[in-house]
Amino acid sequence: MTIIxxxxxxxxxxxxVHxxxxxxxxxxxxxxxxxxxxxKSIYYEGVINGEREPALETIDR
Known part of the structure; x- marks a missing residue:
């Protein structure tokens, strides 16, 4: 057999195989x-733990 x-x-x-x-x-x-x-996106979105983080407020009222 040749190399090719x-x-x-x-x-x-x-x-x-691929x-x-x-x-x-x-x-x-x-x-x-x-x-x-x-x-891993479900960890970033917080779907698994079910805890709600407080929302960040950018404007003080």
Whole structure:
């Protein structure tokens, strides 16, 4: 086999592995219990703890 054919075979195998990992990650992100631990935006928005922080007032009244 020439070097080019080996390189093509390796690239095709990497593309197939990448596609499989992409599909698996999308499947895992559809599971709600798994999504809760991987999506960090719910921590920033304060959805998990359920506590309300006092709103900041910018104008004194």
């Amino acid at each position: 054919k080996r390189l093509e075979r390796i690239l095709i195998q990497l593309a197939i 596609f499989i990992l992409l599909i698996l990650s999308q499947v895992f992100l559809e599971i709600p219990s798994f999504k809760m631990y991987t999506n």
